[in-house]
Amino acid sequence: xxxxxxxxxxxxxxxQFAEELVSTKATNASFVEIAPENxxxxxxxxxxxxxxxxxxWPVVCHGLCGDLxxxxxxxxxxLTELKQFLRDADVHWYSDHxxxxxxxxxxxxxxxxxPLHEGAVRRAAKRIRxxxxxxxxxxxxxxxxxxxxxxxxxxxxxxxxxxxxREADCHLLLDINNVYVNSINFGFDAKSYVDAxxxxxxxxxxxxxxxxESEDLLIDTHGASIADPVYDLxxxxxxxMAAVPPILLERDSNIPPLxxxxxxxxxxxxxxxxxxxxx
Amino acid sequence: xxxxxxxLRDLVFKRDPAWLVGIAKERQLVYRRLIHNNLYDVIxxxxxxxxxxxxxxxxxxxxxxxxxEQGPKQRMYWMIPVEFAAWLMENIVSENLLLxxxxxxxxxxxxxENAPNTHLSCKLGIYYHSVHLISDENSTLPLKLERxxxxxxxxxxxxxxxxxxxxxxxxxxxxxxxxxxxxESLDSLSExxxxxxxxxxxxxxxxxxxxxxxxxxxxxxxxxxxxxx
Numbered sequence: 001x002x003x004x005x006x007x008x009x010x011x012x013x014x015x016q017f018a019e020e021l022v023s024t025k026a027t028n029a030s031f032v033e034i035a036p037e038n039x040x041x042x043x044x045x046x047x048x049x050x051x052x053x054x055x056x057w058p059v060v061c062h063g064l065c066g067d068l069x070x071x072x073x074x075x076x077x078x079l080t081e082l083k084q085f086l087r088d089a090d091v092h093w094y095s096d097h098x099x100x101x102x103x104x105x106x107x108x109x110x111x112x113x114x115p116l117h118e119g120a121v122r123r124a125a126k127r128i129r130x131x132x133x134x135x136x137x138x139x140x141x142x143x144x145x146x147x148x149x150x151x152x153x154x155x156x157x158x159x160x161x162x163x164x165x166r167e168a169d170c171h172l173l174l175d176i177n178n179v180y181v182n183s184i185n186f187g188f189d190a191k192s193y194v195d196a197x198x199x200x201x202x203x204x205x206x207x208x209x210x211x212x213e214s215e216d217l218l219i220d221t222h223g224a225s226i227a228d229p230v231y232d233l234x235x236x237x238x239x240x241m242a243a244v245p246p247i248l249l250e251r252d253s254n255i256p257p258l259x260x261x262x263x264x265x266x267x268x269x270x271x272x273x274x275x276x277x278x279x
Numbered sequence: 280x281x282x283x284x285x286x287l288r289d290l291v292f293k294r295d296p297a298w299l300v301g302i303a304k305e306r307q308l309v310y311r312r313l314i315h316n317n318l319y320d321v322i323x324x325x326x327x328x329x330x331x332x333x334x335x336x337x338x339x340x341x342x343x344x345x346x347x348e349q350g351p352k353q354r355m356y357w358m359i360p361v362e363f364a365a366w367l368m369e370n371i372v373s374e375n376l377l378l379x380x381x382x383x384x385x386x387x388x389x390x391x392e393n394a395p396n397t398h399l400s401c402k403l404g405i406y407y408h409s410v411h412l413i414s415d416e417n418s419t420l421p422l423k424l425e426r427x428x429x430x431x432x433x434x435x436x437x438x439x440x441x442x443x444x445x446x447x448x449x450x451x452x453x454x455x456x457x458x459x460x461x462x463e464s465l466d467s468l469s470e471x472x473x474x475x476x477x478x479x480x481x482x483x484x485x486x487x488x489x490x491x492x493x494x495x496x497x498x499x500x501x502x503x504x505x506x507x508x
Binding site: 035037038040041042043044045046047048064065069070071078100102103104105106107108109110112115119120123147148149150151152213217219 | 353400
C-alpha cells in the first residue's frame, strides 16, 4: 500500500548528511528525494540508508539520466529495473528532466538543454508517453537550467515546456531556481515565464541556490543558499496555485552542516506558509 | 536531432572542441566545463590513490583521452570511475602496469561496496604489484612482485576488505565466473595441472562459501567476479 503523498518541504538525500538526517529525531524535512541512478541495484551502506529513509518519510524518485528527448532508443532493460525500483520505493510519481543526458553514445551525467522547436516537442512527448506508460506511474518533467540556446530553437522556453507537458499528457516538476537562472542567462521576465506554464499540472517544486558567474550568467550549482529573487519567484508562483505542491530543497555541492540545511528548510517552510496565506 | 547530439558530443568531449556556429564560445564552454568538472570530480574522489600517484596532470590527460575516445556508458554515477579504470587497464597497462592495477583495485573496492545485497559482493583481482598494501598517499609504491597475487575483494559489515587466495583457487573462481559448473571448472584445471588436488580445492572453495564470499552451485555458478589477468 502506498505511503502518504509527499507534502510540505523536503530535502534531497545526499550521502554527505544522510546518516545524520535519518538518525536525527527532529527534522524540518517532511519527505526526501533520491535519484534512482545512485541507488538502483546498490546494496550495503547506501541500501541501508535508503531503507531507513523509506521507513521514516515518503520518498520521491527523481531521475537524472532519462534522456527524455534523445535520439538513442529507450533502454528497456533499464526501464524494467527502474519500474521495480519505483514499486519497491512506493512512490506516487516519477520525475526526470526535459533535456539531453546522453550524447551520441555517451552518458554525460549532466543536463543539456534541448533545441526549442516543434520537432523536439513531438520527440520528447512521444518518449515521455512511452516511459510513463511503461512505468505505470504519473510522470513529471523538470524544466532545466540552460546556458545557450541550441541551434534550431524557435520557441520561447516556457511555450516549449508547456507544449511538451500538454502533448505528453504528463505533469510538471517546476524548478523555480532554473526559471530564474534562465531568465538572467537569456534576458526574459521570470514571472511571465511562470504565467505561461500550466501550473495546474505542477506536481512538485524544486528550489536551490546558484552561482553568479557574471552579470548575465548564472550557474545552477545547488551549492548555495536560495537567493532572495528566487524566493520572490517562488512566492509569486505559489500565489497563482490552488494548492501548494511538495517543495524540495536541492543541495548537491558545497554542502554545509545539516543544521544549516535544517535552518534553510525552516526558512523555506515559513516562506511557503506566508506566501500561500497571502494568496 | 542526431546531428545535434553528435555536434554536442564533439563540443563537450573532443580535446579540441568543435564549436557550434553562431553561439558565443563563452556559453558553449560552460557546458564543457560543467560536464568535465563533474566527471573529473567523481573519478578523482573514487580513485584517489591512483590520482595521487599518477599526478594530477597525467591523470587528467588520461580522463580527457577516455572521454574523447569512449566516455561513460552507464547511468549509475558510481560506475563512472569503474568504467574509467577498465579503460585504463586496457590502455595504460603496457605504459604503467602498477597504476593500472591500482586503479583496478580501487574500482573493485567500489564494486564490492555497492554490490546488491541479493548478490555476493566478492570481486577477484590478480595483481603483479601489492596494490592492496598502498593504504594512503604516504605509502611507498611497491616493486613488481615475482609472482602475481590473487585477491578476493569483498564487503562485510559495510566495510570493504580483501583476502589473498591461492592461484588455483582464483583460477577455479574465474572458471565459475565464466559460467562453468564446479565439475567443469575442476576438469578444466586438471588439464593445466596434472597433480591437481580436487578435494583440496573443493574444500578451499567450501571454506570461502562458508564465509559468504563465494557461492558454489553446480547449476547456478556465481557470476559476480570481475577478473583480469
